[in-house]
Amino acid sequence: MFDGLKDKLSGFTSDVEEDVDEEALEAEEEPDADEADGEVPADQATDAEPATDAQPSEGDTQAATPAATDDQSGTGSEPSAADSGAIDESATASSAAVEDGEAVPDADSQSDDAAETVADSASEAEPESDEDDGGRGLAAKAKLMATGKTVIEEEDLQSHLDDLELALLSSDVEMSVANEILDGVKENLTGQTRRRLSSTGNLVRDALRESLYDVINVGQFDFDERVQQADKPVTIVFTGVNGVGKTTSIAKLAQYFEERGLSTVLANGDTYRAGANEQLEKHAENLDKKIITHEQGSDPTAVVYDAVEYAKANDIDVVLGDTAGRLHTSDDLMAQLEKIDRNIDPDMTLFVDEAVAGQDAVNRAREFNDAAEIDGAILTKADADPQGGAAISVAHVTGKPILFLGTGQDYDDLEPFDPEEIVDSLIGE
Numbered sequence: 095m096f097d098g099l100k101d102k103l104s105g106f107t108s109d110v111e112e113d114v115d116e117e118a119l120e121a122e123e124e125p126d127a128d129e130a131d132g133e134v135p136a137d138q139a140t141d142a143e144p145a146t147d148a149q150p151s152e153g154d155t156q157a158a159t160p161a162a163t164d165d166q167s168g169t170g171s172e173p174s175a176a177d178s179g180a181i182d183e184s185a186t187a188s189s190a191a192v193e194d195g196e197a198v199p200d201a202d203s204q205s206d207d208a209a210e211t212v213a214d215s216a217s218e219a220e221p222e223s224d225e226d227d228g229g230r231g232l233a234a235k236a237k238l239m240a241t242g243k244t245v246i247e248e249e250d251l252q253s254h255l256d257d258l259e260l261a262l263l264s265s266d267v268e269m270s271v272a273n274e275i276l277d278g279v280k281e282n283l284t285g286q287t288r289r290r291l292s293s294t295g296n297l298v299r300d301a302l303r304e305s306l307y308d309v310i311n312v313g314q315f316d317f318d319e320r321v322q323q324a325d326k327p328v329t330i331v332f333t334g335v336n337g338v339g340k341t342t343s344i345a346k347l348a349q350y351f352e353e354r355g356l357s358t359v360l361a362n363g364d365t366y367r368a369g370a371n372e373q374l375e376k377h378a379e380n381l382d383k384k385i386i387t388h389e390q391g392s393d394p395t396a397v398v399y400d401a402v403e404y405a406k407a408n409d410i411d412v413v414l415g416d417t418a419g420r421l422h423t424s425d426d427l428m429a430q431l432e433k434i435d436r437n438i439d440p441d442m443t444l445f446v447d448e449a450v451a452g453q454d455a456v457n458r459a460r461e462f463n464d465a466a467e468i469d470g471a472i473l474t475k476a477d478a479d480p481q482g483g484a485a486i487s488v489a490h491v492t493g494k495p496i497l498f499l500g501t502g503q504d505y506d507d508l509e510p511f512d513p514e515e516i517v518d519s520l521i522g523e
């Protein structure tokens with residue numbers, strides 16, 4: 095699921111990491127030259143407050159001096175990050191933990207801790223009165239260098255952001271959504287201080303994770319809780335064009351509810367299309383569910399109404415009503431759904447489309463929502479979609495959450511949409 099997009103996002107994070115670390119290594123050579131003479135650079139000397147109790151280790155005096163100047167804790171126990179941080183990742187992560195006054199964590203959590211520490215220290219590292227050289231004073235930069243930290247500048251990122259934009263658009267992410275993600279990444283990442291070589295990857299991934307989560311997590315609500323708490327019968331009406339998996343999704347939801355102890359009745363409100371009754375009847379038979387149908391061409395509202403009456407009379411918990419999806423006659427669609435709304439007042443209207451339709455699905459979601467407001471969406475055929483563009487875009491474009499993903503042709507191939515899980519699967523935990 096979404097493997098093409100995963101690869102592209104992982105390409106972005108590793109490219110930024112590689113590039114920014116390379117620049118940090120190049121920049122590192124300059125302060126080293128000063129240190130070789132045993133002299134603290136003038137900028138640092140004026141900027142730094144000596145920590146009187148800092149005890150540099152033997153033979154490491156040049157690096158230990160600036161490191162100690164950054165040690166606000168006064169413990170004097172921090173190893174020289176300037177010397178070891180750029181070379182030895184684990185040493186850097188350990189020193190980050192020491193800064194926090196914590197025990198050295200296990201190997202897996204070291205880089206995360208380092209990223210946190212660096213994020214925490216970003217405000218400390220802000221220049222106060224240093225001269226401005228495009229946003230950050232030279233003295234502040236030198237100070238960061240000396241402590242094994244460096245800052246990510248916007249110009250370091252621009253070409254990568256361009257690549258990311260291309261990657262998102264070519265994965266069918268809607269333009270405004272791609273822009274929102276890019277803005278978020280830029281905002282989250284630029285100006286970040288980070289510990290050299292140990293935390294860039296985490297910072298980039300976290301920045302991307304946060305921006306993706308923000309666009310995906312729009313309008314989420316607890317579907318199960320809403321259904322459980324609503325007065326019964328709960329009526330859910332499904333909209334969307336034909337052929338995308340709407341009927342199958344209704345059947346999958348009937349099974350989903352049964353697994354949660356809720357009974358269902360199906361209603362075929364798609365009275366427009368020949369064969370629609372038979373199609374839904376087949377699913378009802380497979381799942382041993384009651385189905386309400388009327389003749390082709392009859393009033394869809396009457397079908398759903400009858401299903402609601404049946405549910406009331408038989409203590410059925412949920413009515414699942416299909417409708418005909420004809421976007422090209424959006425007036426008809428509107429009139430049909432308005433009539434259902436007026437007469438039946440469904441608890442929810444869910445839009446169904448296929449993830450594999452990419453931009454088309456996103457556009458249809460917008461149009462359906464404009465024509466008759468939806469409460470949420472189901473994206474089918476996510477199992478066959480390498481792109482992920484619709485899954486990322488639909489919620490942001492409609493302002494309504496994706497509630498389920500269809501992940502196969504079997505009745506239990508329906509997964510609740512969990513934004514956090516989706517983002518983790520796209521970026522890695």
Ligand SMILES: Nc1nc2c(ncn2[C@@H]2O[C@H](COP(=O)(O)OP(=O)(O)OP(=O)(O)O)[C@@H](O)[C@H]2O)c(=O)[nH]1
Pocket residue numbers: 335336337338339340341342343373474475476477478499500501502503507
């Ligand atoms: N791989 C995969 N196939 C699916 C999924 N959902 C539905 N399908 C298949 O998509 C095809 C169309 O599904 P239907 O449920 O018939 O689609 P529909 O929207 O009701 O279309 P009409 O019946 O023409 O209105 C069927 O072969 C389904 O088995 C899914 O999540 N993954």
